[in-house]
Amino acid sequence: MPGSAHRTLRGTTEPATAGRTQPARAFPVTDHRLIQISDIHLSSDDLEFAGARPRDNLVAGLELLGEVDLAPDMLVLTGDLANTGDPLCYQDLAEIMHRAAESLGAVVVYVPGNHDDRPEFRRHLLGQPPDRAPINQVHWIDGLRVVLLDSVVIGQEHGELAEETLAFLRDAVAEPAADGTVLAFHHPPIPSPVEPMAEIMLHHGDRLAEVLVGTDVRLIISGHNHHEELGALGPVPVWVSPATAYRMDILSREAVHALPGCALSQIDLTPAGVTVNVIHVPVGTP
Ligand SMILES: [Fe+2]
Ligand SMILES: [Fe+2]
Numbered sequence: 083m084p085g086s087a088h089r090t091l092r093g094t095t096e097p098a099t100a101g102r103t104q105p106a107r108a109f110p111v112t113d114h115r116l117i118q119i120s121d122i123h124l125s126s127d128d129l130e131f132a133g134a135r136p137r138d139n140l141v142a143g144l145e146l147l148g149e150v151d152l153a154p155d156m157l158v159l160t161g162d163l164a165n166t167g168d169p170l171c172y173q174d175l176a177e178i179m180h181r182a183a184e185s186l187g188a189v190v191v192y193v194p195g196n197h198d199d200r201p202e203f204r205r206h207l208l209g210q211p212p213d214r215a216p217i218n219q220v221h222w223i224d225g226l227r228v229v230l231l232d233s234v235v236i237g238q239e240h241g242e243l244a245e246e247t248l249a250f251l252r253d254a255v256a257e258p259a260a261d262g263t264v265l266a267f268h269h270p271p272i273p274s275p276v277e278p279m280a281e282i283m284l285h286h287g288d289r290l291a292e293v294l295v296g297t298d299v300r301l302i303i304s305g306h307n308h309h310e311e312l313g314a315l316g317p318v319p320v321w322v323s324p325a326t327a328y329r330m331d332i333l334s335r336e337a338v339h340a341l342p343g344c345a346l347s348q349i350d351l352t353p354a355g356v357t358v359n360v361i362h363v364p365v366g367t368p
Contacts, residue, residue, distance in 0.1 A: 112261060114226045117147065117154040117188070117361075118347035120305030121325030123197065124175055125165035135365070136165070136327040137174070139344040143326050143363045144182045152348065154188045155223045158230075160305040160323060161195025161268030163203070172206035191221050193230045195268035195306060196239050196282075200232075218250040225260030226351060227298075231267040233284055240282040241269025241306070243290055251293055258298040261351065265294075270304040270322045272313035275332050279307050291316045301356050303349065308340070310347070310360055321358045323347040342366075 123136045147154070157179070164171035183190045192207045194200060194217050201212030208217070216232035231251060233241035243251075255263055271287035273280035283306075284290070294316065302320045308330035311322040329343030344363040350356070 112224060113353075114156075114223050114261065114351045115152065115154045116156045116158050116228075116264065116303075116349040116351075117152065118158045118160055118266075118303055118305075118321075118323045118349060119143065119326060120160040120323040120347075121162040121195070121308055121327050122159065122175070123162055123165040123325075123327035124168075124171040126168050126170060134328045134340070134342065139326045139328075139363065139365050140175075140178065142365055143344060143346050143361075144178070146361070146363050147182070147346070148185055154186060154348075156221070156228065157183065157186070157188050157190045158193070158228070158266055158303065159190065160193045160266055160303060161234075162197040162305065162325075162327075163192065163195065163207070164199070165197050167197065167199025167202050169202045169206060172202050176206050189221065189223070191219065191228065191230060193217075193266050193268055194232055194234050196234055196241065198234065200234070200236075216244055216247050216250075218247055220254050222259075227254070227259040227261075227263040229254050229263055229265050229299075231265065233267040233269040233304075238282075241267070241284040242286055243267070243284070248289060248293055251290075255294075255297040255299060262298045262300040264301050264303065264349070264351070265299050265318075266303045268304060269306050270311065270313075270320065271302065271315045272311065272320050272322070274307045274309070274311065274322075274330075276307070276309070276330055276334055276338060277336050278338050279330065282306075287315060294318055300351065301349070301358075303347070310345070312358075319356065321347065321349070324360060326363070 204210040219230040269284040271284040308325040324345035331339040344365045346361040
């Protein structure tokens with residue numbers, strides 16, 4: 083569970099609200115903390131672009147989490163976990179994340195991205211038989227529901243939510259959860275300022291927006307762009323996490339220009355609402 087400063091928000095009227103009427107709460111939530119880790123791009127030659135060190139960056143990020151008292155409940159890995167779907171990279175990732183989960187006392191969940199290979203992802207990260215069907219999941223942190231969807235279109239860089247995935251979501255959020263729902267998938271439903279990335283965002287986001295009407299989804303989190311971005315799909319806020327492998331220069335506009343960098347997202351859900359903060363991980367300059 084989150085640390086003590088974080089926990090002061092839970093169920094207390096002291097001291098800031100003493101003598102005043104408590105504001106109405108949309109969700110009777112307890113505190114939940116997620117750490118989003120996106121676009122790891124593990125590769126056997128450790129080179130996603132010149133000088134990048136994806137594995138070193140991931141390890142540095144996890145070590146940083148171990149050094150500070152963030153006490154996350156869940157680590158959510160939002161896709162492009164292995165750069166070319168290499169089974170050895172998934173084995174390596176599973177071992178790294180198993181050790182991190184044990185030391186942090188957090189659950190780890192995995193979402194696929196366009197660089198991932200569904201059968202190998204299933205086999206090594208989920209312990210399931212290899213299968214090419216979309217990887218859709220529901221996890222719980224007490225009363226908080228975390229729905230993970232597969233936005234991958236096999237052989238394509240852009241994302242879509244297949245009919246079976248939208249049906250899965252419809253079923254998953256048919257009844258409200260005590261603390262609401264966080265929805266995670268790889269391709270952002272909002273455009274990047276970098277044009278080539280905007281072209282390969284989630285297509286047909288309007289279909290998703292229709293499913294979300296009247297549900298308890300409090301936040302959408304995605305990755306893919308390698309730069310942070312905040313937006314909304316209808317009334318639901320959308321957070322696009324920065325990547326661990328490298329960062330995208332948003333000023334490149336018409337081209338994809340990668341820069342060294344590594345960052346994680348800290349996502350807190352409290353009675354006061356939702357906050358997202360970026361944790362920058364110091365990594366070496368190539
Ligand atoms: Fe990526
Ligand atoms: Fe991607």
